[in-house]
Amino acid sequence: EPEVTQTPSHQVTQMGQEVILRCVPISNHLYFYWYRQILGQKVEFLVSFYNNEISEKSEIFDDQFSVERPDGSNFTLKIRSTKLEDSAMYFCASSDTRVSEQYFGPGTRLTVT
Amino acid sequence: KNQVEQSPQSLIILEGKNCTLQCNYTVSPFSNLRWYKQDTGRGPVSLTIMTFSENTKSNGRYTATLDADTKQSSLHITASQLSDSASYICVVSARSGGSYIPTFGRGTSLIVHP
Numbered sequence A: 001e002p003e004v005t006q007t008p009s010h011q012v013t014q015m016g017q018e019v020i021l022r023c024v025p026i027s028n029h030l031y032f033y034w035y036r037q038i039l040g041q042k043v044e045f046l047v048s049f050y051n052n053e054i055s056e057k058s059e060i061f062d063d064q065f066s067v068e069r070p071d072g073s074n075f076t077l078k079i080r081s082t083k084l085e086d087s088a089m090y091f092c093a094s095s096d097t098r099v100s101e102q103y104f105g106p107g108t109r110l111t112v113t
Numbered sequence B: 001k002n003q004v005e006q007s008p009q010s011l012i013i014l015e016g017k018n019c020t021l022q023c024n025y026t027v028s029p030f031s032n033l034r035w036y037k038q039d040t041g042r043g044p045v046s047l048t049i050m051t052f053s054e055n056t057k058s059n060g061r062y063t064a065t066l067d068a069d070t071k072q073s074s075l076h077i078t079a080s081q082l083s084d085s086a087s088y089i090c091v092v093s094a095r096s097g098g099s100y101i102p103t104f105g106r107g108t109s110l111i112v113h114p
Helices: none
Strands: A005-007 A010-013 A019-024 A031-037 A043-050 A053-057 A065-068 A075-079 A088-095 A108-112 B004-007 B010-014 B019-025 B030-038 B045-051 B056-059 B062-067 B072-077 B086-096 B099-104 B108-113
Touching: A005 A088, A010 A019, A019 A031, A019 A088, A019 A108, A043 A065, A043 A075, A043 B099, A053 B099, A075 A088, B004 B086, B010 B019, B019 B030, B019 B086, B019 B108, B030 B062, B030 B072, B030 B099, B045 B056, B045 B062, B045 B072, B072 B086
Parallel strands: A010 A108, B010 B108
Antiparallel strands: A005 A019, A019 A075, A031 A043, A031 A088, A043 A053, A065 A075, A088 A108, B004 B019, B019 B072, B030 B045, B030 B086, B056 B062, B062 B072, B086 B099, B086 B108
């Protein structure tokens, strides 16, 4: 069964450093998403991406965040200058249509020290 | 402000019993409501998706209901199994123009005991 994969599973970085989180969505899906979940809190929507453009973004997704689909398979989330409060689990998801079932990856745990 | 409230916050039941989880929302304009199951440390897994016109949707032992008038949804789990122990999350999406913005609830933590 196809699945969304994410790398790395755990990333530790120092405050102020740039990080890139990587995701490989399901191959025939067209819509891609990033979410985050701070430990012990609810999942929060960051951004959705379709046709090489951001479709929607939340208030959390400010100028320090960017997304990219650099090739036909990868979907990345870049955080330019990490802050302590960026420590969270980051989930990538994909779907074949905007309103259909979203398939989530296993997540990348980002720890900013 | 769009909000999704879930109750109870946590629930403990015995294996084989049924349970019902609640979700109330103030998201507007409503687009769809999703229920997810999230195991600890894992990504959410979709259980059901309902649009405005649907009031019941089943997925195996999971049955979701939606009352768009009262802005309430429930997830009923039948004949619970130990593997049902997880967090169950209600997500309601608002439609604004061509955009869909999801609002997540905090989830109900379900523990099924043998």
